[in-house]
Amino acid sequence: MYAKRFLNLAFLAILAALVGACTNYKEPAQAAISQAETALDAMSVDAQKYLPDKYKEAQDSIDAAKALFEKNDYKGALAAAKDLPAKVTELGTEVKAAKDQAIAALTDTWNSMSGDLPKMVDAIQSRVDMLSKSKKLPKNLDQATFEAAKSGLDEMKNLLSAATQSFNSGNVEDAVAKAKAVHEKGAQVMASLGMQVPPAAAPSS
Amino acid sequence: MEDKSNSTGSGADNPYAQYHVVKKGDTLSKIAQAYYGDAQLYPQIFAANRDILEDPNKIQVGQKLRIP
Numbered sequence: 001m002y003a004k005r006f007l008n009l010a011f012l013a014i015l016a017a018l019v020g021a022c023t024n025y026k027e028p029a030q031a032a033i034s035q036a037e038t039a040l041d042a043m044s045v046d047a048q049k050y051l052p053d054k055y056k057e058a059q060d061s062i063d064a065a066k067a068l069f070e071k072n073d074y075k076g077a078l079a080a081a082k083d084l085p086a087k088v089t090e091l092g093t094e095v096k097a098a099k100d101q102a103i104a105a106l107t108d109t110w111n112s113m114s115g116d117l118p119k120m121v122d123a124i125q126s127r128v129d130m131l132s133k134s135k136k137l138p139k140n141l142d143q144a145t146f147e148a149a150k151s152g153l154d155e156m157k158n159l160l161s162a163a164t165q166s167f168n169s170g171n172v173e174d175a176v177a178k179a180k181a182v183h184e185k186g187a188q189v190m191a192s193l194g195m196q197v198p199p200a201a202a203p204s205s
Numbered sequence: 206m207e208d209k210s211n212s213t214g215s216g217a218d219n220p221y222a223q224y225h226v227v228k229k230g231d232t233l234s235k236i237a238q239a240y241y242g243d244a245q246l247y248p249q250i251f252a253a254n255r256d257i258l259e260d261p262n263k264i265q266v267g268q269k270l271r272i273p
Contacts, residue, residue, distance in 0.1 A: 123221035197221070
């Protein structure tokens with residue numbers, strides 16, 4: 001009777017010790033996972049854009065720690081998660097640097113294109129004005145193509161204006177995307193009018 | 206007729222400007238006809254090239270004329 005009671009008490013003591021040990025790992029593991037997850041979520045858009053491989057690596061590490069946690073392996077989860085917040089913080093620094101570098105490159109591209117594209121528009125406008133004065137179009141150009149070229153020129157002007165607005169509002173990426181579209185349209189219009197597009201004036205990607 | 210070279214459409218610093226290199230037999234009227242379909246527009250080409258042309262009837266082979 002006493003022996004059975006003693007065994008029960010010993011069992012309960014061991015169980016309590018195990019539960020205590022689990023609790024010792026569970027909370028810090030949960031905290032580390034949660035902290036890393038929150039920090040990664042906060043930078044996810046930029047991280048996926050500028051450093052997708054490193055973002056995936058961090059996400060996989062968090063997922064692995066969470067998987068251990070869900071299997072109640074709190075000790076393993078803590079071991080897997082304890083360095084994650086610091087690693088994610090480090091990733092945040094790298095993402096910011098990568099973003100700054102990308103923005104700087106886009107700004108250079110914009111500065112070059114924003115000076116160049118109005119000249120393209122001017123050259124096309126000059127030719128359109130001349131052809132508009134002509135009593136008859138040259139043999140390589142029909143009326144429909146000329147009308148399309150005039151529409152294309154209007155489209156270029158509108159798009160260039162929108163690109164400038166994007167740049168002025170801080171959206172360099174959109175500004176460059178629109179500027180490239182202007183150049184592409186301009187090359188198309190120039191070709192349709194029998195004009196040559198200088199290869200050196202093509203935008204860098 | 207396709208333009209033979211580039212530079213400015215409206216100025217020497219414009220990389221998109223269109224030029225024509227004068228060939229034997231060319232006249233400003235013929236060039237205007239080729240580029241615009243209208244020989245009567247030759248004065249516009251002359252005006253765009255006043256820095257190198259003094260007389261619209263005197264152009265020389267090899268001259269690089271800006272075509273507005």
